[in-house]
Amino acid sequence: MIRSWMAGLVGGLLLSAGSAFAYEANDQCGSAQVVNLGAFSTVSTFSGNTCNATPDTLSHCRPYAAPDVFYRFTVNQRSLVYVDAFSSTYDTVLFFTDVCSTEQNKGFECVDDQCGTLQSQMVQLFEPGTYYLVVSGFGGQCGAFNIHFQHLPASDVLYKLPESSQFSSSTDNMANRGVPLLTDRTQSTCSGSYGGRDVTHYYTTCPSYLGGTLSATTCGLASFDTVLYFRQGNTPAVACNDDACGLQSTISGAVTPGAALRALYTDGYSSSSFGDFSINLSRP
Ligand SMILES: [Ca+2]
Ligand SMILES: [Ca+2]
């Protein structure tokens, strides 16, 4: 009697524990949470706990069967998409893919540890389409996570923004033999003309980054009508200038502290404005 009462009690406890345990709604790729990336200044933040999830997709950089959850996002124009997992409480692995599968598809980023932490930070160039971010763990680990999406527009060619005080590039397609012909990919916020070819110089920063002031100029350093602008994935503020000195440009703007994606764009004022240029740069 006591025994069957105990069994009933234990059974009831197990039942209530079972009904109280909730898997993450985006545990499976097919039910990935939809992310609206929003405007180019939007930080989209999500949190969850992969201990409430099951392993589904192996990454190609850390192919452990770790519990994972899925986010689905759509890119409407050629863009850099950035994501980090800073302030998560376990050893995260992040990766992108474009199909629901037991393995990450080839050609997509996968990152384990960045910025001297166990958390992950990555950026990838995407053409218009729909993609997935997978939040996974090192060595089968799971835990509470926070992820942050950012994104910025991307030119036909992208370079890392140099640390150096002066660097050179070109929007002259004759000079750019060997790379895809440049087209007009991004638009400034301070000058209304369309058709100018552009190049993107981007960089990412870590959570400990203090920010400061970025200054850049093409004054005396370009033979065509330039437009310069500096955008960041975590603020709507854009430093932008068309004609500071004749037809050339100078910008100076606040760089936000912390982890973010940032990019300097060198654009032509119109479709007939292109050529070689150098930039004098001061960046924090
Ligand atoms: Ca990690
Ligand atoms: Ca442009």
Ligand SMILES: [Ca+2]
């Ligand atoms: Ca100009």
